[in-house]
Amino acid sequence: MLAPTALLFLPLLAGVLINGLLGAKLPKWFSAALGCGAMGASFLGALIVVPLVSGGAVGDQVLWTWMAAGSFSVDVALKYDALSCVMALIITGVSFLIHIYAAGYMSHEDERGLSRFYTYLNLFVFSMLVLVLGNNYALMFVGWEGVGLCSYLLIGFWYDRERKTGDSTYPSQAAKKAFIVNRIGDFGFLIAIFLMFTTFGTLQFDAIFSNAQIAEGGPALMWGKPVLWWITALLFVGAIGKSAQIPLYVWLPDAMQGPTPVSALIHAATMVTAGVYMVARSNVLYTLAGTGPSLVAPVGIITAAFAATMALTSFDFKGVLAYSTVSQLGYMFVGVGLGAYGAGVAHLMTHAFFKGLLFLTAGSVLHAMRDVGDIRRMGGLSRKMPITFVTFVVAALAIAGFPFLSGFFSKDAILLAAYQQSQWMFWLGAIAAGLTALYMFRLLAIAFLGQSRDQKLFDAAHESPWVMTLPLIVLAVLSATAGAVLGLHEDGLFYRFLADVLNAEHHGTTTMTPMFISVALGLAGMVVGILIYRGKSVDQLNRGNAISALPRAKWYVDEAYDAAIVRPIHEASRWVLWRFVDKWIIDGIVNASAGAVYAVGGVLRNVQTGVVQTYAALILAGAVVLLFVKGLL
């Protein structure tokens, strides 16, 4: 297994080092080719792993011992099983396509910018692979922080850009917001790791999962909940931060300030799904602790519906997609929360395809529209950008759950699990599915259909070059066919492949009812979206009503956080920490010690008369004193 490991990690590392250290001196084509080549080699490594894993059990591969203290030891070790293998394949595959796409999208950057971009991108994929392939929670945390860092660096890629008119934020601020909000989630994750260490004495997945039974019936740790409940709940806090769920989703819409390939790769296809992967990986713990149905799934379903309302009212092309991502991540958590781990992971995969594709089409549109993302200035783009339009339609149909496209299989598996276990979750999920179709086809109708709303931009618009359209086409094919080809239907190839890792639970009997309901709602959403929004003028679009006012203002969540947390901390820091603690206590200590030295010096200064004979007298006195002390006088 050493060869595929080396192929997975080393090219990316080489790409990071070469582009990172020499990038500004390398020609642009070389930086791009190096980044894409390293990514391609890594993808090849992931492909090689698949037959090895499906051929039989592959043990954990220990590379070296990271830290050892007494009986506790953490290895840098990789776990190759069906789940990590599927994740690695999704990550490297989608990343490879987006790396190629970025060569076209980022072509206006200079040498320094392009090499920096590919350095970060390669480092991101490297960290993501560490996250999904690590065989213990410590290594997972390393990858978790690594992708967080890369996310920060890439959101703030254009760190010198000022606030654009009409934007609520700008890149460097959005990057900070993402990093700080993620910190809250990471804090939960870290506490969970400490708890697992004190409970199990190890952080290795297999050791923890096989001992989990012991901890289950343990005494209450806090608030009448046993330790396992707390471990899973705190892990989920980490997932909430990373995967942008209520209440920590606020960073993801702002993260759209980054370059569009970054939005596609990190904030749609891969990094934000890390939380879903973590819950799926810890499925043994969640099943035993029972936190899935009581905590994970409700948060997921509420997020799914809540974010859909904001996607429905946003006028920013990428903003719609960002809220859509939050909403779809909510679906995944419903799946893994209700014990349908396979369905959650399946939706993770199909979402990586169709949402990655949607963001890439958004990038293609932005590229053509000179970075104008406001859909009120678009319209009729289908005539200018046929390939982008067709691939967008495929992705929109897939996410809306059009029968036999990829999203249809994965979403219905989740809704089926909800239907069998909780009626309110099912109905909320079905309504959100209808809203999904509605907002996607609203976006389609406003941006691509009807007449142009800004003639100057429209005239300049053009189809993107082949490096950008090729990944679009590949992802469109995947979005359309992944469900049927990979066997996402019940007991299909995909589920059988994952069955060993994800202890699939079956509740009740299979029924077609939820599928019919969600498909009906989805089709209704598509038709209504087209009918309402096709050919609307800017004034008609701007006109809101009582229902759309709240979601259009993003439910004032940012304002609420600002008033409840940001402002108080800011003011307390200003008046207590700065004006009092810093100014009087810290500065006081420093100034007092300096003053004391000055005062002593003032006294001692009198010795320095400058008269030679005073010094001579002092030397003599010193000699006499010395002789006395030595007893010689």
Add this chain to the structure above:
Amino acid sequence: MSDFAICLAVSAALFTLGVVGVLVKRNAIVVFMCIELMLNAANLAFVTFSRQHGTVDGQIFVFFVMAIAAAEVAIGLSIIVTVFRNRASINVDDVTMLRR
């Protein structure tokens, strides 16, 4: 009182004279001469002990002291001449620039 004791007493007297001269005299040349007096008092003590112990070490030291005193005189006098050129005075109380 032995010869040695007399010699040491003379040495101590010379040394004390030198110290007092260095401390109380204002004329730099006189201060300088007093330093020479202290050095020669030390030389006398060296020679006395050398004689008393029957070894030659002390006498060798005396040669060193004399050689170094010669060098010191050259430097010291040139410093005094330079000070006189700048200040038109060889009063040591006037040379307090290092204080500031």
